[in-house]
Amino acid sequence: MRLISLELENFRQHKDTRINFSDGITIINGSNGSGKSTILEAISWAIYGTEAARGNKDSIKWNKAPARSKVKVELTFALDNETYKVIRWLDKAEIYLDTNPAPIVTTQQEITKYLTDKLGMTKDEFFNTYFTGQKELNFLGNQKPIERRKFISKVLNYEKVRESQEKVRSDKNNITNEILGIKQGLGNIEILENEKNESQEKLSVASKNLEIKQAELKDYKAKLGELLPSWSKVKTLKEDFNRYNTELKYTIDKLNDIEKNIENLKSENADLELKTKRLEELEKHLDQYKKTEAKIQELEKLQKHEYEKQKLLVQLENINQDLSQHEKKLEELSKLTEANRNIPAQILVIQGEMDKLKLTVQDETRQWLSKKQEIKTLISQKEKELNKVATQSSIIEQKGEDGACPTCERTLKGEFEKVTSHFKEVIQDISKEIQELVNQEESLHSEPEIITTSRSKLEHYEKKFQDFSKIQGQYEEKIKLAETLKTEIIKKKGLKETIEENLKKIPEGFDRELLEKLKDEFADLKKIYDEILGLKAQTMNKDRIKIVLDAATKNKQEEINKKTELENKTKQLNYSEEEYKNLEELVFNTEKAANQVQYEVVKAEGEVKEINALLNRILEAEKAYKDKQKLIKSKQEELNYLIELDRFYGYFLEKLNNQARPELSEYASKFLMELTDGRYSHLELNDKYEICLYDDGEVKPVISGGEEDIANLCIRLAISQMIAQRSGRSLSLLILDEVFGSLDENRRNNVVSLLYSLTNNFEQVILITHIEDIKEGIDNIIKVEYDEEQGCSIVTSSGLYSLEDIGLSKPEQLELI
Numbered sequence: 001m002r003l004i005s006l007e008l009e010n011f012r013q014h015k016d017t018r019i020n021f022s023d024g025i026t027i028i029n030g031s032n033g034s035g036k037s038t039i040l041e042a043i044s045w046a047i048y049g050t051e052a053a054r055g056n057k058d059s060i061k062w063n064k065a066p067a068r069s070k071v072k073v074e075l076t077f078a079l080d081n082e083t084y085k086v087i088r089w090l091d092k093a094e095i096y097l098d099t100n101p102a103p104i105v106t107t108q109q110e111i112t113k114y115l116t117d118k119l120g121m122t123k124d125e126f127f128n129t130y131f132t133g134q135k136e137l138n139f140l141g142n143q144k145p146i147e148r149r150k151f152i153s154k155v156l157n158y159e160k161v162r163e164s165q166e167k168v169r170s171d172k173n174n175i176t177n178e179i180l181g182i183k184q185g186l187g188n189i190e191i192l193e194n195e196k197n198e199s200q201e202k203l204s205v206a207s208k209n210l211e212i213k214q215a216e217l218k219d220y221k222a223k224l225g226e227l228l229p230s231w232s233k234v235k236t237l238k239e240d241f242n243r244y245n246t247e248l249k250y251t252i253d254k255l256n257d258i259e260k261n262i263e264n265l266k267s268e269n270a271d272l273e274l275k276t277k278r279l280e281e282l283e284k285h286l287d288q289y290k291k292t293e294a295k296i297q298e299l300e301k302l303q304k305h306e307y308e309k310q311k312l313l314v315q316l317e318n319i320n321q322d323l324s325q326h327e328k329k330l331e332e333l334s335k336l337t338e339a340n341r342n343i344p345a346q347i348l349v350i351q352g353e354m355d356k357l358k359l360t361v362q363d364e365t366r367q368w369l370s371k372k373q374e375i376k377t378l379i380s381q382k383e384k385e386l387n388k389v390a391t392q393s394s395i396i397e398q399k400g401e402d403g404a405c406p407t408c409e410r411t412l413k414g415e416f417e418k419v420t421s422h423f424k425e426v427i428q429d430i431s432k433e434i435q436e437l438v439n440q441e442e443s444l445h446s447e448p449e450i451i452t453t454s455r456s457k458l459e460h461y462e463k464k465f466q467d468f469s470k471i472q473g474q475y476e477e478k479i480k481l482a483e484t485l486k487t488e489i490i491k492k493k494g495l496k497e498t499i500e501e502n503l504k505k506i507p508e509g510f511d512r513e514l515l516e517k518l519k520d521e522f523a524d525l526k527k528i529y530d531e532i533l534g535l536k537a538q539t540m541n542k543d544r545i546k547i548v549l550d551a552a553t554k555n556k557q558e559e560i561n562k563k564t565e566l567e568n569k570t571k572q573l574n575y576s577e578e579e580y581k582n583l584e585e586l587v588f589n590t591e592k593a594a595n596q597v598q599y600e601v602v603k604a605e606g607e608v609k610e611i612n613a614l615l616n617r618i619l620e621a622e623k624a625y626k627d628k629q630k631l632i633k634s635k636q637e638e639l640n641y642l643i644e645l646d647r648f649y650g651y652f653l654e655k656l657n658n659q660a661r662p663e664l665s666e667y668a669s670k671f672l673m674e675l676t677d678g679r680y681s682h683l684e685l686n687d688k689y690e691i692c693l694y695d696d697g698e699v700k701p702v703i704s705g706g707e708e709d710i711a712n713l714c715i716r717l718a719i720s721q722m723i724a725q726r727s728g729r730s731l732s733l734l735i736l737d738e739v740f741g742s743l744d745e746n747r748r749n750n751v752v753s754l755l756y757s758l759t760n761n762f763e764q765v766i767l768i769t770h771i772e773d774i775k776e777g778i779d780n781i782i783k784v785e786y787d788e789e790q791g792c793s794i795v796t797s798s799g800l801y802s803l804e805d806i807g808l809s810k811p812e813q814l815e816l817i
Contacts, residue, residue: 008073124157279536
């Protein structure tokens with residue numbers, strides 16, 4: 001795999017970044033947090049999608065990107081003589097092959113699957129092959145042998161075997177616990193057998209008792225079958241006897257009620273006869289009552305008119321008083337308004353004078369200020385002219401007679417005194433003019449007299465205008481009030497005329513004494529009238545009472561006939577209470593005995609049912625015991641299988657690790673020979689995973705820091721080579737991210753020299769570091785800086801530098817310190 005280019009748009013802190021990768025060693029250099037490692041994350045995200053990115057979709061997007069802007073990563077790389085271009089956004093992805101304009105795959109999941117198949121590597125295998133993580137070389141050096149073994153096993157993906165073994169062990173423990181749980185709830189089979197035998201014996205006894213009770217119940221039911229027809233006939237006879245007696249008693253009670261009602265009706269009828277006679281006597285006064293009532297109503301109407309008349313007279317008196325007051329007030333206002341009639345004309349005259357004075361003040365003030373400004377401008381101009389002349393004079397005096405005139409540039413020889421004298425005269429004249437202008441300016445310091453006088457007159461007229469305006473306002477208010485009074489007087493006079501016309505229309509003739517006399521007479525007549533109404537209401541029922549009395553008499557005879565008929569029917573029944581009770585007792589005792597036997601039958605059936613249920617539970621428990629025994633046997637077989645599988649995984653993992661050591665040692669030795677130009681030819685991991693470096697066929701007992709660095713680098717490259725070879729790929733790309741850790745400068749330079757030696761094996765070596773001095777002597781340098789103002793990373797590339805350019809030569813044989 002060879003990287004060609006990478007484009008990032010709004011990815012993490014990269015707003016808009018493009019990187020072109022070249023062959024050889026490339027350093028991506030920048031301070032911590034500048035966005036270096038984000039470039040590697042973008043490469044893996046383009047290939048493997050979300051699982052290769054840190055955080056979620058929101059954290060991937062540049063935090064200062066506009067709301068609707070897209071996150072985009074475009075990676076172009078070569079693989080198996082074909083060029084692939086992967087474009088991935090947050091919600092979609094596309095992949096193009098060579099120069100084909102149409103994408104060959106267009107969904108997120110399908111692209112990840114396609115590239116995984118093409119590379120022959122999962123995400124973890126890809127990282128462990130091409131990437132060496134931060135401080136990883138130093139980490140390999142600091143590990144203990146057992147930790148180094150676990151690390152190598154992990155990156156070679158042997159941990160899957162370990163995980164499978166842990167899963168087997170977990171299943172083994174679960175099944176063991178499950179077997180123990182089943183055995184604890186298994187129960188005792190001997191106790192179950194004893195309980196089953198006891199239940200079967202109880203069932204036999206209970207079944208025989210049930211048969212006996214069922215036979216007794218059958219006999220009692222036969223006896224009841226013989227008694228019930230006679231008992232039914234006697235009960236019917238008793239029901240008829242009771243019904244006739246009840247109806248006879250009801251008829252006698254009803255007959256007594258009818259007789260009492262007849263007596264009451266006769267008494268009520270006699271009372272109504274007396275009241276009819278009284279009504280005839282009182283009706284003689286009815287005509288006098290109606291005449292008195294009509295006369296009272298006529299007088300009450302006149303009384304209402306009298307009340308209305310008095311009310312209108314009071315209103316008329318109030319209106320006359322209001323008219324008198326309004327007319328008096330109107331006369332006073334007329335006198336006051338006449339005295340102030342000339343005020344508006346006087347105000348107009350004052351306003352004219354005020355306008356003239358305002359114009360005078362404005363014009364004079366403008367002229368005064370303009371003259372002051374003009375003099376000030378002249379003073380400024382003269383002062384500039386004075387400075388210019390003084391400067392020229394000073395220059396001439398400094399240069400002397402040998403100098404040139406600053407105006408005509410001719411020599412001053414012979415003219416020096418004349419010229420300097422002329423300049424002094426000019427300076428004096430200008431100074432005199434300036435002084436005169438200053439004096440004029442001082443004389444204009446105060447306002448001219450015409451302005452102050454006009455302003456004083458204006459203030460006088462303004463005060464006079466305010467006084468007259470106040471009087472004018474009062475005058476206008478009084479005019480409005482006078483108009484209001486005139487309108488009110490017209491309204492009052494119209495209302496007065498209306499009231500006087502209404503008074504003429506009110507009828508006369510009301511007599512208060514006559515009304516009081518008639519009311520006293522009417523009170524006595526009203527009592528008589530009320531009694532007449534009461535008697536009429538009472539005597540209205542006289543005819544109805546007579547009808548009801550006749551009907552009651554007829555009903556009495558009907559009830560007497562019904563009573564006789566019921567007495568005859570009762571005698572015909574020939575009913576005996578003693579015979580009924582004897583038969584009732586016999587039936588009751590027989591039913592009681594049958595019910596007792598029925599209860600005993602139900603009880604016996606319940607015992608049989610209960611014993612059967614217990615026996616069924618025992619049989620079910622026996623079956624469950626046998627089923628659990630079978631389950632324990634099945635689980636034990638499964639447990640034995642897992643025990644064997646656990647042993648196999650342990651053996652297989654040990655074999656894989658044992659096979660990996662020689663293979664790693666072989667690959668590491670090849671890299672060692674190339675990196676040291678044959679100085680060292682063999683590097684081995686012993687059975688304790690300790691690094692053994694051979695020198696002339698013998699293990700070096702102590703290795704230096706430089707030798708340790710090269711050994712760790714060779715082991716890491718060997719791991720990558722093994723993973724790549726197993727996936728069917730050549731190892732052409734190597735990416736090292738902050739591998740220097742805490743190495744000092746000499747050891748860092750040593751590692752860089754080693755990497756330079758690897759360029760024959762790897763087309764591309766990409767080194768990510770924050771250390772500045774590493775970038776010298778490297779083929780291609782990509783500088784990553786974080787711009788605080790823009791809030792994003794800025795990426796720049798610089799040209800190729802060789803070791804010779806910086807005063808170093810490529811070593812023929814690497815000398816290790």
